[in-house]
Structures are given as structure tokens and as C-alpha cells.
Amino acid sequence: MLSLLRRDLREGNLQSLLGGSSYVAAPSSAAPDPFLSSLIYTSPVAESSREVQPESLDEENMINKSSDEKVAERYDALGLVNLNVHIFHMKNLNSLKKFFAEESPDYVIHDFVPYWAAAAARDTGVQSIFFSVYSAAFVAFIGPPEALTEDGRRKLWPTPESLTSPPDWLPSSSTVAFRRREAEVFYSAAFTMNTSGIIDVDRFRLAVESCTAVAFRTCPEYEGGYLEVLLRLYRKPVIPVGLISPSPPAAGGEEGDDRWGRVFRWLDARPPKSVVFVSFGSEYKMERSELHELAHGLELANVPFLWALRSPSWCNGTSDEDALPTGFIDRTKGRGTVCFGWAPQLEILAHPCIGGSLFHSGWGSIIETLRHGHTLVVLPCMLDQSLNARFLVEKGIAVEVERRDDGSFTRDGIVKALDMAMVSGQGEELRTKTREMAALFADQELDDKYVREFVDYLLKAVDAN
Known part of the structure; x- marks a missing residue:
């Protein structure tokens, strides 16, 4: 997810964005979201690339492939068969910076996958929000960014065995930890090199270190203890934006099928x-x-x-x-x-x-x-x-x-x-x-409260700069 926000955002805009699809670009068959169309901008890619919507790939086959195979095939579809994914982003970093400078957004909102977006925003004087698609409990378990640095690999990087116990920074009452087999699978996926050219925990660390603040789709009433842990570990604003529960569906919406x-x-x-x-x-x-x-x-x-x-x-x-x-x-x-x-x-x-x-x-x-x-x-x-x-x-x-x-x-x-x-x-x-x-x-008023507080934070931070 990579989105740009300007000052004229509204609460409804932000809720649609943070609670919406994983893809910023909507399928070609879908009408543009009226709340988002004026606020979202898509960064440019190399001229040799052609626009490919998610559904243009064989999703049924993609589901059955490893994450590495998925990454490779999605970039194959973009005409970048022999180009390392990580290098692709680095080669386009200057054009992304140019894009940020031309559009002059107040904020860039991103998840950990385009970790380079936060660095590009920082280098062009634009503030960025790392929006976590994961729960606060999971992210708190991963720990502070310094635990994932080069030094951290020698001192603090976990082993599969250590992942089976709650880390010291979690509350003493916490039971959040992996089982042995889960730990082995997670370690293999997150702490080893893949075809993107960057280890996932490095991607996550760089996104956290470069951003201005971190936002979570949660609320203190549900994950308050873990949000407090993250505030202490990250030493930067950690902002709950509410649970943003989907609106109840219209009655009889599927009867046509x-x-x-x-x-x-x-x-x-x-x-x-x-x-x-x-x-x-x-x-x-x-x-x-x-x-x-x-x-x-x-x-x-x-x-x-x-x-x-x-x-x-x-x-x-x-x-x-x-x-x-x-x-x-x-x-x-x-x-x-x-x-x-x-x-x-x-x-x-x-x-x-x-x-x-x-x-x-x-x-x-x-x-x-x-x-x-x-x-x-x-x-x-x-x-x-x-x-x-x-x-x-x-x-x-x-x-x-x-x-x-x-x-x-x-x-x-x-x-x-x-x-x-x-x-x-x-x-x-x-x-x-x-x-x-x-x-x-299902408390819509509570969700609205946290979105308002998030908007207030964004506006005050812009005014301060």
C-alpha cells in the first residue's frame, strides 16, 4: 500500500483508505471510490513497464505458489523478468522523489512492503505514516527496530527456539509466542533472503526507522498493552486509528446469485x-x-x-x-x-x-x-x-x-x-x-473518535512544519 494525502482529507476519506482493499489501484471493472479519488496518487514506474491490474494475473495459480514465486511472477507481468525487485525500487527512487516534490503531499501513507517510500518522503521533506496491516500484538512481538539491525543480527536476532517464548519487552502476563513448528516457518520466511533482494525483517525495520509515525488498525480498548509497548520501543508516535469494522451489508445483497x-x-x-x-x-x-x-x-x-x-x-x-x-x-x-x-x-x-x-x-x-x-x-x-x-x-x-x-x-x-x-x-x-x-x-462512534484523533494529529503535524 502506498498512498499520498493532502490537507483537504476528510474522516470518511481516511476510513475508506485505512479499512479498504490491499490494492491501491482498483480493478478495472470497479468504479472509483468517490471518497478516495481526489486523495490517492500512484507513483510512476519505469517507462519499460506496462500497467497491470492485480486480476490480470492468474490469481488461482498465484495462491498456490510460494511468496517468492508470487513476487517474481508479479514483476514478470510488469515486463521486468530479469530485474531484481529490490533493485527495481532503488532504480526508481529518484523518480519517486521527483514525484513527491511535484505533488507536494502532506503525508505519504505506506505499509512495510514499499519501505523505500518512507526514505523517499523523508529526503524530500514529506512526512510519512507507516500503516501496519498487522495487529499490534504481532508487531510488538517482533520488537524494536534496533533488534533487527546488522548489530542486532549478532546480538538480538532471534533463533527459532527463542521465538517460542514471549520476548522480554512484552508484558509479563503475555502468552503471545509461536509454537515450535510455527517458529521455524516464520523464521524461514522473515529472517532469510528471498527473491526480492531484501530480508523481510530488514524491509520492516527500514519502514519503521524512516517513517514519521506508525498507525495501527486497532484501539486501546482491545490492544492497549501492546500499543504501549510499541510506543516505548519505537520512540515515535504510535497511533490507533480504530478497528474500522466494515459496514453491515445491505439486506438481500446476494439474492441475485x-x-x-x-x-x-x-x-x-x-x-x-x-x-x-x-x-x-x-x-x-x-x-x-x-x-x-x-x-x-x-x-x-x-x-x-x-x-x-x-x-x-x-x-x-x-x-x-x-x-x-x-x-x-x-x-x-x-x-x-x-x-x-x-x-x-x-x-x-x-x-x-x-x-x-x-x-x-x-x-x-x-x-x-x-x-x-x-x-x-x-x-x-x-x-x-x-x-x-x-x-x-x-x-x-x-x-x-x-x-x-x-x-x-x-x-x-x-x-x-x-x-x-x-x-x-x-x-x-x-x-x-x-x-x-x-x-x-461494532462501535462506530468509537471508530469515528479515533479517526478524528488521527486527522487532528496529521493536521497539527503539518501546521508545525
Whole structure:
């Protein structure tokens, strides 16, 4: 994410920006956002490049590739087949500085991927805001920038083993840490070189060090302790902009799609708060053994379910249903339903018959789910999701599916977690807490308050300069 802001911003503009899509450029089929079109500017690229929208790439295939392969293929599509991604950004740094100088924005808002944008802004006298797409708990776990410097590699850089315990800078009561297998995967992804030409933790460090302030899509009422840690570690403004929960969908918004019309009619026939929505997003694809174990767990659990499933690449059958265990659809007919492909998640979560969610504990999905007070069953799959899950359990608002030391889970673990969350008397306190949490995550006035405070900070900082 890389966006430029001028002084004439409005609160609605900023909420749309910070709570919106991961892509600054909208798909070609989408109409421009009227709140954002006057505020967002896209930086120029080399003349040899051609504009490519995200959907021009084969997203289904991209999802099944490693992060390195994704980076390489996205830049291949830009006509930069043999050009290192990191060098590409450095070669265009001067043109980016020129662009900033010509447009004279008051602020550049960026995430950690275009870390070079903050340096370009600083060198041209423009202030920058590093907007974290991750939770404060996850970012606080990573630690201070100096822990990620060259000296830090000799003194403070973690080992996979050290990642399995909360670091010293977190509150003593914190349980936020990786399991052994998670730590190994995270270390490999974040602390080793990839095809971009820069290690991810270096990218993150440079973004934090170069920016004027750091903003988080969160609020002190939810992550106050971790925001305080970050303020101490970063020694620069750390600003919560609110949870920015998505607006409730319009009633009947999906009835025009006959497939989803049938699904919503099926939901209408279920008792209130009785159905578990199962979804693991589009980025992570389960292996056959994982998907089948999950299916067997749903079959054995005495809980109605709606499963939104993207057909995996390893499924070579003539039907999407071939990805599931043989006979699964027939054996669960009436109690559960599986829908393949994209799902209208906001509409599903808003349905009164949904009472729980079995998902990966991605930060955006947490916000969308807790807005409705649904009981959470978390099965983290990658990177920050594991620490998000620990924090949810720490706060007493989620049940985590147990995994073995090798990272695998079992059908019995799925059954146990679903029973605790949705059925057993032991889970009543959990269900009460998640219902109470809905008041916070759906509090539009509170969101507006934090956005106003963020706008006030931006305007005062501009006036001071």
C-alpha cells in the first residue's frame, strides 16, 4: 500500500483508505471510490513497464505458489523478468522523489512492503505514516527496530527456539509466542533472503526507522498493552486509528446469485446462532491430508456448518467435490453445506443464524467476525495468524484447535474445539465474552473518535512544519 494525502482529507476519506482493499489501484471493472479519488496518487514506474491490474494475473495459480514465486511472477507481468525487485525500487527512487516534490503531499501513507517510500518522503521533506496491516500484538512481538539491525543480527536476532517464548519487552502476563513448528516457518520466511533482494525483517525495520509515525488498525480498548509497548520501543508516535469494522451489508445483497440465494435460504431455516461458518481465506491452501482431516472433524462434530472452500490445485477431479473425502457431502447433507469459490463473507457473518466461526485468525477476519459477537474457533495457518490466535485465547474470546509438534492437527481436535465453543457448558463464559466484544468491534462512534484523533494529529503535524 502506498498512498499520498493532502490537507483537504476528510474522516470518511481516511476510513475508506485505512479499512479498504490491499490494492491501491482498483480493478478495472470497479468504479472509483468517490471518497478516495481526489486523495490517492500512484507513483510512476519505469517507462519499460506496462500497467497491470492485480486480476490480470492468474490469481488461482498465484495462491498456490510460494511468496517468492508470487513476487517474481508479479514483476514478470510488469515486463521486468530479469530485474531484481529490490533493485527495481532503488532504480526508481529518484523518480519517486521527483514525484513527491511535484505533488507536494502532506503525508505519504505506506505499509512495510514499499519501505523505500518512507526514505523517499523523508529526503524530500514529506512526512510519512507507516500503516501496519498487522495487529499490534504481532508487531510488538517482533520488537524494536534496533533488534533487527546488522548489530542486532549478532546480538538480538532471534533463533527459532527463542521465538517460542514471549520476548522480554512484552508484558509479563503475555502468552503471545509461536509454537515450535510455527517458529521455524516464520523464521524461514522473515529472517532469510528471498527473491526480492531484501530480508523481510530488514524491509520492516527500514519502514519503521524512516517513517514519521506508525498507525495501527486497532484501539486501546482491545490492544492497549501492546500499543504501549510499541510506543516505548519505537520512540515515535504510535497511533490507533480504530478497528474500522466494515459496514453491515445491505439486506438481500446476494439474492441475485442463485447459488448464494439457495445458501441463504438454507441458513434462514436454521435456529439462531447455531451454524459455524468455516473459511480459511484465499491465500493459504490446505494440503489434501489437512483438508480431509478438517472435513472429518466437521462431520464428527454435532454442529451445523457452512463451509466456504476454494478448490485446491491438487484436486484433479471433474468436480470441486472431489477435493472432499468420498461421501462427505451425502453424509453431512442437511446439517452442513459446502460452497466452492468466492464467498460473500460479510453477508454470511451478518446472518442471524451464524453463531461461530472456524477460521485462520487473520486480523481482518477477526475484526469482521467479532463485530457480530460470534464464537471463535481458530486454526492459524501462517505467519501473524499464530500470534493473533494466542492473543485471542489470552483474552478468553477464542478456542484454538490443538496441533501436534509437527504442526498437524486431527479431526478429534476439531471436534473438541467446536464442542467447547458451540455446545458445552464450559464454553458459556467464552460465548458471553465474544458477545460482549461485539459492542466494542461494532462501535462506530468509537471508530469515528479515533479517526478524528488521527486527522487532528496529521493536521497539527503539518501546521508545525
